[in-house]
Amino acid sequence: MENNNSSKLVPYPSNALVTERDLHKPPVLEVNHLGIDFGGLTAVDDFSIIIGRTEIAGLIGPNGAGKTTVFNLLTNVYKPTRGNILLNGYSTSGKTTAQVNRMGIARTFQNIRLFSKMSVIDNVKVGMHMSVKENFLSSLSHGFGYSKAEKIANERALELLDFFSMADLAKAQAGSLPYGAQRRLEIIRALATNPSIVLLDEPAAGMNPSETAELMENIRRIRDTFNIAIMLIEHDMSLVMGICEGICVLNYGKIIAKGSPDEIKKNPTVIEAYLGKKKEAQD
Amino acid sequence: MKNNVLKKLFSKNSITIYIVVAIYAIFSSLLYTDNLSRQLTNMLISVSCYIVLAVSLNLVVGFLGELSLGHACFMSVGLFTGCISSVLMSNVIPSVYIRLPIAMILGGLAAAAVGFVIGLPALRLKGDYLAIVTLACGEIVKNAITNINMTVESADFEFNGAIGLNTNKYGIYIKDVGELLPYAIVLVFVTIIVMMNISKSKAGRCIMAIRDNRIAAESIGINVTYYKLIVFVLAAFFAGMAGVLYGHGNSFAAASKFDYNMSIEILVIVVLGGMGSVRGSIIAAIILRALPEMLREFSDYRMLLYSVLLIVIMILNANPKFADLKGNLSIPKIISRLKNKDKTVKEAK
Ligand SMILES: Nc1ncnc2c1ncn2[C@@H]1O[C@H](COP(=O)(O)OP(=O)(O)OP(=O)(O)O)[C@@H](O)[C@H]1O
Ligand SMILES: [Mg+2]
Numbered sequence: 001m002e003n004n005n006s007s008k009l010v011p012y013p014s015n016a017l018v019t020e021r022d023l024h025k026p027p028v029l030e031v032n033h034l035g036i037d038f039g040g041l042t043a044v045d046d047f048s049i050i051i052g053r054t055e056i057a058g059l060i061g062p063n064g065a066g067k068t069t070v071f072n073l074l075t076n077v078y079k080p081t082r083g084n085i086l087l088n089g090y091s092t093s094g095k096t097t098a099q100v101n102r103m104g105i106a107r108t109f110q111n112i113r114l115f116s117k118m119s120v121i122d123n124v125k126v127g128m129h130m131s132v133k134e135n136f137l138s139s140l141s142h143g144f145g146y147s148k149a150e151k152i153a154n155e156r157a158l159e160l161l162d163f164f165s166m167a168d169l170a171k172a173q174a175g176s177l178p179y180g181a182q183r184r185l186e187i188i189r190a191l192a193t194n195p196s197i198v199l200l201d202e203p204a205a206g207m208n209p210s211e212t213a214e215l216m217e218n219i220r221r222i223r224d225t226f227n228i229a230i231m232l233i234e235h236d237m238s239l240v241m242g243i244c245e246g247i248c249v250l251n252y253g254k255i256i257a258k259g260s261p262d263e264i265k266k267n268p269t270v271i272e273a274y275l276g277k278k279k280e281a282q283d
Numbered sequence: 284m285k286n287n288v289l290k291k292l293f294s295k296n297s298i299t300i301y302i303v304v305a306i307y308a309i310f311s312s313l314l315y316t317d318n319l320s321r322q323l324t325n326m327l328i329s330v331s332c333y334i335v336l337a338v339s340l341n342l343v344v345g346f347l348g349e350l351s352l353g354h355a356c357f358m359s360v361g362l363f364t365g366c367i368s369s370v371l372m373s374n375v376i377p378s379v380y381i382r383l384p385i386a387m388i389l390g391g392l393a394a395a396a397v398g399f400v401i402g403l404p405a406l407r408l409k410g411d412y413l414a415i416v417t418l419a420c421g422e423i424v425k426n427a428i429t430n431i432n433m434t435v436e437s438a439d440f441e442f443n444g445a446i447g448l449n450t451n452k453y454g455i456y457i458k459d460v461g462e463l464l465p466y467a468i469v470l471v472f473v474t475i476i477v478m479m480n481i482s483k484s485k486a487g488r489c490i491m492a493i494r495d496n497r498i499a500a501e502s503i504g505i506n507v508t509y510y511k512l513i514v515f516v517l518a519a520f521f522a523g524m525a526g527v528l529y530g531h532g533n534s535f536a537a538a539s540k541f542d543y544n545m546s547i548e549i550l551v552i553v554v555l556g557g558m559g560s561v562r563g564s565i566i567a568a569i570i571l572r573a574l575p576e577m578l579r580e581f582s583d584y585r586m587l588l589y590s591v592l593l594i595v596i597m598i599l600n601a602n603p604k605f606a607d608l609k610g611n612l613s614i615p616k617i618i619s620r621l622k623n624k625d626k627t628v629k630e631a632k
Contacts, residue, residue: 069429075502101504109502115495118488126488127503136513139484140477146484153485 025053028229034083041068044253057231058244066253067233106195108186116175124157127192200232296479299562328532330572331467335550336476337564339521345559346519348494349515350414353421357394359541361523365390366530370453370508387527394523395516428538447537455532
């Protein structure tokens with residue numbers, strides 16, 4: 001059942017959902033029949049999705065459904081057993097995680113992965129490494145355009161930090177930041193790589209309602225300012241229903257529903273999956 | 284603006300430079316006025332070499348966070364390549380003083396090439412496995428050099444790896460420390476400055492990112508293998524240059540000396556000086572190289588005392604109270620304390 005779409009001009013599958021304003025632009029991400037097995041366990045199976053150029057998409061599902069695994073597949077941390085991924089029309093098959101990032105996918109992690117011993121601003125600057133015009137010689141000698149490159153990098157990093165009102169924390173050590181700020185910094189670092197889509201793995205985990213509200217506002221602002229797509233995994237339904245335009249529900253590695261927030265809320269299979277999960281928890 | 288200049292003048296890195304300048308100024312003025320004891324004079328070159336070795340290994344262990352146990356082999360490769368090429372060049376360039384810097388660069392390049400060949404497969408490994416492989420590679424290189432037999436008739440040169448290289452016989456042994464010291468000083472400064480620069484550059488940020496979190500580093504597009512290899516090769520390059528210097532400062536060089544024990548010795552300096560701290564590596568190199576010499580009068584108990592002192596230093600280093608004390612003695616802290624005192628005195632008046 002392989003679907004070998006390697007060219008850019010592929011008709012969208014009839015059930016694909018793209019936000020209206022993105023309809024006439026090629027999708028940023030197109031995933032066909034993606035799947036992976038860990039030994040005998042099929043963690044993700046037949047995962048197909050299309051994400052519009054400036055869409056905010058949600059990926060939800062009970063614990064262990066395979067959501068993080070999908071992110072790991074999209075970024076080639078895991079090599080897919082089946083299926084293919086087209087990013088901006090180009091196949092990411094056989095690329096390394098670093099190459100996939102340069103092609104346009106940036107991400108955050110469920111359990112924060114900052115460069116904790118480095119300063120906040122260095123965390124952002126290291127994210128911008130592809131656009132900093134320093135070669136190895138200028139890195140060693142601090143000549144050959146080093147000062148200019150660093151100045152530009154500093155300014156851009158501060159701008160990005162300022163976007164999330166974190167400029168005053170620039171010199172602090174990343175590992176010493178409070179939890180919420182660390183999550184924000186991880187998003188900034190992802191943005192610094194100049195992606196066309198950002199994957200956020202449970203960005204609101206551990207946040208209080210006011211922080212979550214601020215995060216929602218920020219996610220919208222990111223989309224509007226940078227004109228990029230965002231895909232997020234989240235257990236906080238108010239956040240997902242509040243900002244996602246398309247939602248995809250995963251259970252036991254399979255998509256059980258796709259649609260707008262309203263459709264998902266009413267979908268009986270989704271309700272059952274979540275309630276069923278609750279029952280299990282009570283056992 | 285003025286504040287910025289001041290900040291730069293008293294930054295951590297500048298202070299390290301001042302310390303090194305001061306140390307060399309004192310010792311070289313004593314040396315050139317014939318006031319330095321023979322014992323200390325003989326140590327100057329070897330301590331300089333160890334500073335270069337420790338600072339360059341710190342790039343691998345401290346900045347990149349990978350354990351390498353074969354640093355001595357790069358020194359060895361550099362030493363023999365550099366010294367032999369210096370001998371072979373003697374017909375073309377008669378002066379050993381001009382040949383030395385060329386030999387240093389050739390030795391460094393040879394060591395870098397070996398670093399590349401070892402690093403390319405080895406750096407795919409992580410943690411303990413990399414340590415084991417570098418350890419083994421170090422021994423392999425040592426044995427390979429021991430088994431080299433070469434004769435160059437045109438230069439009347441003969442090298443038997445099992446015996447070693449008699450630098451004195453081939454006229455590349457620079458006996459007068461005063462003549463060799465300027466080369467050592469330049470090498471030490473170039474090494475220190477390069478290491479400091481790199482930590483404040485794009486390459487340095489990428490390297491530290493790999494150290495702090497490899498998976499996150501990959502996720503932001505950093506080519507991990509590339510940067511690991513660059514660090515490894517650069518460290519080998521400097522170790523190789525130090526080797527050439529070392530070879531020119533000793534009348535005889537045997538490959539068997541550059542073994543596992545020496546790699547560990549360099550690693551001990553790095554660990555005691557502090558991971559990633561250039562200044563720490565320099566100070567530890569001086570103290571740990573000077574200690575055995577200072578303890579010479581205890582002859583039989585020398586190595587025993589040395590090990591006891593090592594243990595004491597390690598315990599002190601791991602003690603948070605000692606770290607606080609060290610922190611309080613740092614120059615910026617002292618300055619700020621003096622300023623505060625000034626203020627309180629004025630306020631009291
Ligand atoms: N590297 C791996 N090897 C083996 N099994 C794995 C691996 N990674 C994930 N899995 C399994 O795949 C399944 C999906 O895990 P995943 O982390 O994707 O879930 P999730 O939807 O993100 O859950 P949560 O909401 O708890 O984060 C789990 O059963 C997990 O044990
Ligand atoms: Mg998860």
